Amino acid sequence: MKFKINKQTLANSLRKVSHVVNAKSPILALNGIFFDVNEKGLTLVGSDTEITIKTNITENISIKKTGKLILPKFVEEIIRKMDDENIEIELISNDLVLFKSNKSEFKINGIDASQFPNIDYSLTGDLIKLNNSDMIDIINETSFAVSTEVLRPQLTGVNFVCENNVITCVATDSFRLARKNIQVNDTKDFNIIIPGKCLSEVNKLLTNNKDNIDIYLDNQKILFNFDDTIIISRLIKGSYPPTANLIPTNFECTLVINKKVIKDALDRANILSINTQNFTVNLEKNVDILSISSNNKEVGSINENLDYINYIGNEIKVSFNSKYVIEALNTFKEDNIKFQFNGKMNPIILEQENNNNLIQLILPVKNPF
């Protein structure tokens, strides 16, 4: 293994693969990054066994001798801090690799390439094409709501269901639920659960532009292919709980309000949650007054009247976890948001005023009024 490479090119690609690498994994080979120097260029792979990221470098590199080796994760930091434009990298004995710039020489111990797990990168299975920007929207609008509770593994992922060329993406932790619909072309039906962690990695590396991301599905795994990068993840086994029947379509009361107005008020009410895990906030519509209030016996209370755009229906008093409402509000791009209620113990549905492709559901908490 011997090659010369542009420092910035290598640093960028190492950054892509290195953050899934757990430098404290008990499997020594997985502490490192797999370097495969071949006739076409350099392939880098990082893996935590559940998620694998592979990226190819074919430009700004000159190959003198091919070879494979696992190098420790901190080579990313070494490369980033070297101060030359180009770096020479060479296997000099056994598993010892020399990194050479104009004035510095690092010698780093690697691990034999045969220790790295065998991973199948073949582009097989059903193909789904999505715009990068649609993929990023789906992830930002749903994956925050997945559960962290490993006892119900299905809820730690986002359920993607395709029927009649509409993909419905649902995430829930059983206290709140996010649902996004998106139209696609000529796509086979499927029903899968993608781990939230995998979607978060895709989000980090995907560029928000007009390019497409290719997604390959087989029974057990999913493969994302974009730019020079492949991300592979296992799928979560089992069936996702049915959720369609949880989402009401008729409502007793509807409030339309500016997103910033209600977010700022909830933010202030949250101050009283100091020293507690209790983010309960009350929303009350009474004659012409819409108010937010919160109460913490030890600390004090807040009451605030809010300007709103429109309200239809009877008076209502409802209590909810303000953290969930703030996170739901953050997924919307429009300025004005519709809150829809059916009494004080039924799900609250949040939508944008002019677009119902995205729904955020929040379960109220027991009303302390």
Next chain:
Amino acid sequence: MKFKINKQTLANSLRKVSHVVNAKSPILALNGIFFDVNEKGLTLVGSDTEITIKTNITENISIKKTGKLILPKFVEEIIRKMDDENIEIELISNDLVLFKSNKSEFKINGIDASQFPNIDYSLTGDLIKLNNSDMIDIINETSFAVSTEVLRPQLTGVNFVCENNVITCVATDSFRLARKNIQVNDTKDFNIIIPGKCLSEVNKLLTNNKDNIDIYLDNQKILFNFDDTIIISRLIKGSYPPTANLIPTNFECTLVINKKVIKDALDRANILSINTQNFTVNLEKNVDILSISSNNKEVGSINENLDYINYIGNEIKVSFNSKYVIEALNTFKEDNIKFQFNGKMNPIILEQENNNNLIQLILPVKNPF
């Protein structure tokens, strides 16, 4: 207690006093901020018993009724997040205080003012006047070197000694030492130890301008007076160990080098300290070559040749903790730094090329060559 105040004015002053307040102190009154509304305006005090910060507001405030109360630390967050230009604050019953803006009302439980410790703010004792910018320099150039070892409390402070109108400030953790000299006018002699934590608070609140800071000294405490603010701290008892004899004045070898060149090289060498507490780096001058090297059996090695400006003396090999050298280099404003050596086990002295008011001493470590 009843007054109306500009929100930003109050937020700024609360920020000044609140960061010494420990909201988890076992003494309930010290969890909060002391509000004293008097004819002249509002006085705020925060204290952790060792350090007390007091600040006065006399503008942008209209007093309707005087009074005193302790309010919890989180009122700072409430005020910061309220969205009106002015806020009305009123004691409405017992210790319950109402914060009122256009639309929001917070009611917060306070604590009776009599619970707050009695603190003497009188401006008595010997007066020392320093430029704000000199005070900031002293703190930045010395206090990083204080010890965190409570078993030797004297070393957790900076020793300020005034003799013949020169103040010498020394900090050491026994592995490295920082010493700064500064000329003053007509100042009585003194020899005190100021807690490092107190200096860090002064540094946070002092503005780097041409104003002066007044420092009042008595036997047990120090008082800093600047802008509308007073910081009071106990002094550390006991004698500071003599240090003058530790600092050599003649040297076998002198190296002059650009600060950035050596800092960047040490920064790279540090990468190899991964998974260890060992920041040992070797510096070697050999015929015409100056090199930095470091070695970590498990990880690998680095060797780097450095450009330098000037070298006088014999060959040398010396090993040191690179973290200490980097922190020492950060205190210098000039670009070129003088490293002075007396063999491989004697103190290394760092100075600026054109100014010896500031000296940084570093003890070498046992040479692994």
